[in-house]
Amino acid sequence: MCDLCAMTYRDPEVPVVAGYSCDETFTPGADADFAVINEGVDASAGTSTSYTINVGDSFNGTLTSGDQDWVRVTLEAGTTYNIALTANTSGLDTYLRVHNSSGTQIAFNDDGGDGLNSFLSFTATTGGTYYLNAGSYNGLSTGNYTLSITAPPPLPVFDNDQIAAQLTNGYWESTGRAQRSFNVSSGGTLDVNITGLTAEGQFLATQALAAWTAVTGINFNFVSGAAAITIDDNDSGAYNSSTTSGNTILSSTVNVSTAWLANSGTTIDSYSFQTYLHEIGHALGLGHAGNYNSSATYGIDNHYRNDSWQGTVMSYFDQDENTYINATRAYIITPMVADIIAIQNLYGASTTTNLGNTIYGSNHWGTNNTGTYIDNFLSYGNNVALTIYDNGGIDLLDFSGINAAQLIDLRPETYSNVGGLTGNLTIARGTVIENATGGNGNDTLIGNSANNWLNGNAGADTMIGGAGNDTYIVENSGDVIVELAGEGTDSVRSWISFELWRSSQHLENLTLLGSSNLSGVGNTQANVITGNSGNNWLDGAQGADTMIGGLGNDTYIVDNVGDTIVELVGQGTDTVISSVSFELWRSSQHLENLTLSGSADLAGIGNIQANVIRGNSGNNWLDGAQGADTMIGGLGDDTYIVDNVGDTVVELAGQGTDTVISSVSFELWRSSQHLENLTLSGSADLAGIGNIQANVIRGNSGNNWIDGAQGADTMIGGLGNDTYIVDNVGDTVVELAGQGTDTVISSVSFELWRSSQHLENLTLSGSADLAGIGNIQANVIRGNSGNNWIDGAQGADTMIGGLGNDTYVVDNVGDTVVELVGQGTDTVISSVSFELWRSSQHLENLTLTGSAHLSGVGNARSNVMQGNSGNNWLDGAQGNDILTGGAGSDIFYFSSAGDTDTITDFQDGIDTIRIGVGASNFSQVTVTDVGADTHLTFGSNTIILQNFDHTLVSAGDFAFV
The missing domain is CATH 3.40.390.10 (Collagenase (Catalytic Domain))
Structure with a gap:
């Protein structure tokens, strides 16, 4: 009151209004579902009654002599109820009583209804349990009755x-x-x-x-x-x-x-x-x-x-x-929200009240406040309530000094609970307060349609932004943010790790504050997530997100091809973990590391930094780009792009079949013994070296040095004058037509033609006794220091023996054999006419093969010369030569003075000795029988016919030039 x-x-x-009346009639059963309860066992007289009814129900009972029936009912404070006790038996005079929860009578009526019936209108002063008592006049009147209780319709x-x-x-x-x-x-x-x-x-x-x-x-x-x-x-x-x-x-x-x-x-x-x-x-x-x-x-x-x-x-x-x-309960210290609407309907509204950036609340007395008594309303001794009316500026409700849980609602015409009170603050219609700060309790902050700044402060706060581009300040792990679809572009600024999706899928941006090592996780939106100066974990989650790391060694989680990362120079050593293909340089030149996650076949590309790039279990394309990068493939058949001599590739055993594509010289074994393939790119003259695997090494268009190292390797040169290093009998070299002049350097026997008809040169290395065989090209084949078998095969080949007792196979009149002094005892096996002296004065032996009529000419050495089955011309030239004609009508030609030559298989009547020096006719030849041999002497020359009967020597065996 x-x-x-x-x-x-x-x-x-002004008359005094005595009361309130209502013309509406409330009809039980028409407005709700109500029950009719019939008395079975007699209702007891007292609070122990077993009968309970609800408002709107009716109770049918019977009164006997001296009987009182009590029925329990729950009433609401301040509500007025109509209670009727109606006799169903003629002559029954009812008495109606109401008792409180302790059984004390608080209301009574007799004959308030029609006839002898009772009726009263009762207003409950408190909410809770009451008892309705059905009785009769002096307890002597008996009969059946109906007890009912109804309430008028609630007020609007x-x-x-x-x-x-x-x-x-x-x-x-x-x-x-x-x-x-x-x-x-x-x-x-x-x-x-x-x-x-x-x-x-x-x-x-x-x-x-x-x-x-x-x-x-x-x-x-x-x-x-x-x-x-x-x-x-x-x-x-x-x-x-x-x-x-x-x-x-x-x-x-x-x-x-x-x-x-x-x-x-x-x-x-x-x-x-x-x-x-x-x-x-x-x-x-x-x-x-x-x-x-x-x-x-x-x-x-x-x-x-x-x-x-x-x-x-x-x-x-x-x-x-x-x-x-x-x-x-609080005293009012301003016109309240309905008062303001009413008074402005009469006079209009002020347009000059609190135009600036006004702070309302607990912590800013004298600073950007109204300058009136409402500035310190929370410091008053009595509870007060008020309505804020404000005409402009960017305003703040600041209740940061309050320990109690608060509800701060920026929506006009709603009620806030501040300073430990309930419903004591509201904002006038048309007033826009943009920002709110909570206290130390578990506060609820509700924004309006403006761009709100909501700071729950300490405590597990709930912040509800509504429409507008809102900003939320989070500093407690229990903070919850509520944003619905279409409610602006909103930002969370958090002092703790925060996941947008746990609060709402409709928050757009997140900024981490301070210097702690925090994580920031997005949602389904295209988030902008900004880290602080600590080591942050930033995960945009779904959506094409922008992640900005700032200082610290940050980790970024990428799961969308539209994700972008922003890192500036000097902002720590940062890592991207991506479940999609990702190129560091497209986001920033200041990201250091990239790790691919999942099992999809992904590409990971670096930037100008010395990146560490890790693959996943899929087939990855890893490219460190500029910088001395470390690339770690993992499972899957991975491809590595190398462009810096400082690049390193890491592969472990059992991690797929991997390929390095390098624009610089690269040695697989220096990075890993578990890399399988190497491809040189570009046009520079590069070296590509393998490891213990059976590598496939491909050259580029430059002049490459390709070495498979250990393992049965396949080396593919491409354009350019390439050099191949062969060290395994299983090594294969692939060259196509028109791909330069190429050289194989082999520490094992090697046949060019088995690998390619387009390899030009072969060099045997080491000191082992090796064979080197050419192809259809005009090969240059070089032996090593061992005893080599060198066969140029088809083509006009050049064969260079080196140290060791080498054997050369000649099959082309253009073949050339190069031997230097002191390089062993060497043999040429030729299927064409061959003159040792034209190739080298340091070739010792010549063997003609096949059945063609060939000539074989020696040099200054003491040659051993072997004819084939054809009619051969054998000329030992200078030196003490041993000549074997073989089958056929052979001619042994002697043109050097002072030599002692030997013919091992002279055939009388078939072969011919042709003398070009020391004698001009047979009479100048002295025939001497020496054991089983026959010595022919003329001038300073001697010819020894091994195992030949001297008596068979005749002028017909000779021809003189």
Whole structure:
């Protein structure tokens, strides 16, 4: 009950409204499902009754002599119920009683209904259990009855416009009067006389007038004479009396007695100040929030459920009296939200109140605040409630000094719970407060349609942004953010690790604060995630995300081909872990490392840094790009791109068949013994070297040095004059036509033609006794220091033996054999006519093969020459030569003086000795029998015919030149 306006009777226009009536009829069964309960076992008389009914139910019972039947029911505080006890037996005179939860009788009726029936209207003062007692007159009347309890339809809940209409119209119309206001609008002036007040009264009146100025823009000019509004304290009580003409207020008088101030206080947080706000509201034309005056009881005199101080200072019901709303009892220190709507409907709105960047709340007294009494409203001794009215700027509700859990709601016309109270703060319609800061408790912050900055501060806070591009400050692992689809582009700024998706799939951006090592994880949006100066784990999750690391050694998780990473120079050693193909350089030249995840076949490409790039279990393409990179393939058949002599490739055993593609010289074994293939790229003259594997090594278009190293390798040269190193009998060299002049250097016997007909040269290395065989090309084949078998095969070949007792196979008249002095005892095996001296003076032996009629000519050495089955011409030339003609009619030619030559198989009558020096006819030849041999002497020359009968020698065996 409120005693404001206790003296309102002084205004003859204002009658006292006695109560509330309702024409609506509530019909049980029509509006809800209700039960009919019949008494079986007799209902006991007391709180132990076994029968319980609900409002709307009916109970059918029987009264015997001296009987009382009790029925239990639960009622709501402040609700009025109609209780009827109706006799179903003629002559039954019912008595109806109501008892509280302890069984004490609190209401009674006899004959309040039709005839002898009982009826009463009962208002529950508290919510809970009650008992309905059905009895009879003196307990002697008996018979059957029906006990029922019904409640009228609940009162409506008014919105603020309806409450404002009650203030400006409804109240006055309920007593036959009209809306009223002074003939002034926002920006205008009304004279006010407060000279009759005490200093305390003047202070309260001045502050109350200022509060109404803040929302209307009406200027109150203080005068000492006649005034539109006179405020005095001469009479007892508190009231307003206005003189009107039609809808115009001519003058108003407000009285708040000194006794009122003495009893209710003289501070802003006193009931006296609220009284001034209330009575000045009357003076300006506002009526009561209900059709009551002087006094009122909630549940009886209100005609809507939310009639309370919380919505309007013109209400008679405090927050406790009103059992519908949820609010702490608090004195009102500003016009409330419905008051502002109502008063602005009468006068217009102020447009100059709090235009700057205003801070409301607990921690900023004297700094960017209103400069009024509301700046420190949380420091008052009594609980206070207020409505914020603000015309501009970027404003903040700051309740960071509060330990209690708070609800801070930036939406206009909603109620916040701040400073440990409930429902004590609201924001006026049209007022936009952009930002809010919570305290140390578990707060709930709710944004509006503006771009809000919501900081829950300490505690496990819930922040709900709503429309607008909102920013959330997170510092507790229990913080929760609520964002719905289509509610702007929102940012979270977090002091702790935070995952957007756990709060909402509709948060766009995340920034990590401070220097701790934090993780930031996105959601399905195209997030922008920014790290702090620590070592961050940044994962955009789904969506084409942008991740910005900042200082620290950061790790980025990439799962979308549209993901982008931003790193600047000097910002730590950073790693990208990607489940999709990723190129570091496309995002930043300052990312150091890349790891591919999953099992898909992915590409990972570096940048100018010395990258470490790791593959996954799939078939990866790994390219370190510029820089001395380390590439680690893992499982799968991986391909590595090498472009720097400092690049390193790491492969372990059993990790697939891997290929290095290198634009610089590269040695597989220096990186790993488990790399299989190497391809040289570009056109530079490069070397490619294998390892212990059976490598496939491909050259580029330059002049390559290709060495398979250990293993049965395949070497493919390509364009350019390539050199192949062969060290395994299983090595194969592949060359195509027109691909340069190529050389094989082999430490094992090697046949060019078995690998390719387009290899030009072969060099045998080492000291082993090796064979080197050519192909159809004009090969150059070089022996080593061992005893080599060198066969140029087809083509006009050049064969160079080197040290060792080498054997050359000649099959082309263009073949050339090169031997130097002191390089062993060498043999040429030729299927064509061959002259040792034309190739070298250091070839010792010549063997003609096949059946063709060939000539074989020696050199200055003591040659051993062997003919074939054809008719050979054998000329040992200089030196003491041994000649074997073989089958056929052979001619042994001697043209060098001073030599002693031997013919091992002279055939009398078939072969011919042709002498070109030392004798001109047979008579100049001396035939001597020496053992089994025959010696022919002429001049300084001797020819020894081994195993030949000297008697068979005749002039017919000779030809002289």
